[in-house]
Amino acid sequence: EPEVTQTPSHQVTQMGQEVILRCVPISNxxxxxxxxxxxxxxxxxxxxxxxxxxxxxxxxxxxQFSVERPDGSNFTLKIRSTKLEDSAMYxxxxxxxxxxxxxxxxxxxxxxxVL
Amino acid sequence: DQQVKQxxxxxxxxxxxxxILNCDYTNSMFDYFLWYKKYPAEGPTFLISISSIKDxxxxxxxxxxxxxxxxHLSLHIVPSQPGDSAVYFCAASAPxxxxxxxxxxxxxxxxx
Numbered sequence: 001e002p003e004v005t006q007t008p009s010h011q012v013t014q015m016g017q018e019v020i021l022r023c024v025p026i027s028n029x030x031x032x033x034x035x036x037x038x039x040x041x042x043x044x045x046x047x048x049x050x051x052x053x054x055x056x057x058x059x060x061x062x063x064q065f066s067v068e069r070p071d072g073s074n075f076t077l078k079i080r081s082t083k084l085e086d087s088a089m090y091x092x093x094x095x096x097x098x099x100x101x102x103x104x105x106x107x108x109x110x111x112x113x114v115l
Numbered sequence: 116d117q118q119v120k121q122x123x124x125x126x127x128x129x130x131x132x133x134x135i136l137n138c139d140y141t142n143s144m145f146d147y148f149l150w151y152k153k154y155p156a157e158g159p160t161f162l163i164s165i166s167s168i169k170d171x172x173x174x175x176x177x178x179x180x181x182x183x184x185x186x187h188l189s190l191h192i193v194p195s196q197p198g199d200s201a202v203y204f205c206a207a208s209a210p211x212x213x214x215x216x217x218x219x220x221x222x223x224x225x226x227x
Binding site: 004006033035041042043044045048055056058091093098103104105106107108109 | 119149151156157158159160161164204206212213214215216217218219220
């Protein structure tokens with residue numbers, strides 16, 4: 001069964017460092033997303049990506065964040081200068097249709113710990 | 116601003132009994148609702164969804180009920196099994212490919 005894969009599963013970094021989280025969405029999906037979950041809190045939307053551009057982003061997704069689809073398979077989230085409050089589980093997701101029309105398939109998540 | 120609320124952080128149910136997980140929402144524009152299940156160290160997995168034009172959707176042991184006037188939905192699992200023990204997230208979206216809004220989740224424990 002096709003699945004969304006994410007690497008790394010866990011990354012520990014120092015405050016101020018750049019971090020890149022990688023995702024391989026399901027191959028025939030057209031919509032890609034990043035969500036995050038701070039420990040004990042709800043899953044929060046960060047950004048959606050379609051047709052090689054950001055289609056929607058939340059207030060959380062400020063100038064420190066960027067996304068890229070560098071090739072036909074990878075979808076990356078970059079945090080330019082990490083802050084302590086960026087510590088969270090980051091989930092990549094993909095879907096065939098947009099969020100309002102079908103299910104999202106999530107990866108297992110990348111845990112980011114900022115020290 | 117919690118647009119999707121799951122007021123019970125946890126629920127314990129005996130194996131074989133019915134589990135009822137509740138979810139309330141405030142945004143009347145939401146027209147599509149989903150339930151996701153999440154095991155530890157895994158990402159959320161889609162479980163079942165319902166469109167606002169329906170009030171019930173059933174898939175095996177899982178049934179979702181939607182009460183639009185009360186802005187309330189619930190997930191029923193019957194009979195509950197130990198493998199159902201997980202965190203269940205309610206999510207909702209408005210028309211136009213808007214982002215899913217998740218609740219905080221309810222941890223279900225099914226006791227054998």
